[in-house]
Amino acid sequence: MPALRRFASPLFAPAFALVALSSLAGCDESNPSFFAPACPALDIPGSAADLFVYDGKSADIGSLVSHAQITSLAGDCERGPDGPHNHQTVRTRLSLNMTLTRGPASDTSTIDVPYFIVIMRDGKIVDKKVFTDSFRFPTNVSTQNVRTNLRLIDLPATGNMTQENPYTLEIGYQLTHDELGYNREHLAPVAFHSHSR
Numbered sequence: 001m002p003a004l005r006r007f008a009s010p011l012f013a014p015a016f017a018l019v020a021l022s023s024l025a026g027c028d029e030s031n032p033s034f035f036a037p038a039c040p041a042l043d044i045p046g047s048a049a050d051l052f053v054y055d056g057k058s059a060d061i062g063s064l065v066s067h068a069q070i071t072s073l074a075g076d077c078e079r080g081p082d083g084p085h086n087h088q089t090v091r092t093r094l095s096l097n098m099t100l101t102r103g104p105a106s107d108t109s110t111i112d113v114p115y116f117i118v119i120m121r122d123g124k125i126v127d128k129k130v131f132t133d134s135f136r137f138p139t140n141v142s143t144q145n146v147r148t149n150l151r152l153i154d155l156p157a158t159g160n161m162t163q164e165n166p167y168t169l170e171i172g173y174q175l176t177h178d179e180l181g182y183n184r185e186h187l188a189p190v191a192f193h194s195h196s197r
Contacts, residue, residue: 037090037157039077040167043120044070047183048172051113055105059182064103066111068173072097074147080154088157090165096148102137109137114174117153121167129153130174 051068052059073096080091100111112134119127133148155167175183 037077037079038165039090039092040155040165040169042073043168043170044073045170045172046187047180048116048175050183050187051173051175052179052182053103057105061104063105064101065105066103067101068111068113069099070096070115070172071099071145073171075150083154083156089154090157092153092155092169093150094153094169094171095150096171097145098148099143099145100135100137101143102141109139111135111137113148115148116170116172116174117151118170119153119155119167120170126167132174 049070051066053065053067054063055065057063073094075092075094077090077092080089083089094117096115098113100113102109102111112132114130114132117129117131118125119129129151131148131151135144135146137144153169155165158166173179
């Protein structure tokens with residue numbers, strides 16, 4: 001029997017968009033149990049796409065410790081490991097592309113960036129995963145583009161997953177109450193656009 005061929009079509013989603021990711025192509029027809037799954041939609045709330053950290057003295061540029069901004073998402077989808085009772089799963093591999101800025105009030109060369117991936121179905125939260133990645137700035141560099149570690153999200157396969165995925169992944173920074181309030185007050189509202197195949 002030939003080995004299974006897993007083709008993971010890449011996904012590249014710009015920030016501030018709701019995107020239906022392309023389904024995979026090229027499953028191995030010699031094995032009827034193998035399927036090429038559709039990817040979940042991605043949603044980046046505009047109020048959670050920026051993370052401003054200040055030193056607590058004020059909210060002006062001189063007190064800025066760091067600023068992180070999600071610029072895009074990258075990854076792909078493939079068949080995941082079998083779940084309980086051999087139920088099939090869809091694995092989404094996802095990373096965030098970000099621009100990081102070290103502010104005048106920073107006293108360290110490392111920035112810790114907390115972010116979340118919320119799993120939703122039918123408008124309801126099914127699960128939430130929170131991650132923190134650390135990034136080091138080279139000497140005399142104040143701004144750099146980075147990518148987070150690759151995160152794996154396994155979802156149950158339901159119905160005809162080759163055509164439609166009922167899940168949505170909501171991605172953004174894990175903000176404090178004050179940080180969220182700052183974004184809502186100072187950042188212009190973002191218009192979301194839906195793209196489907």
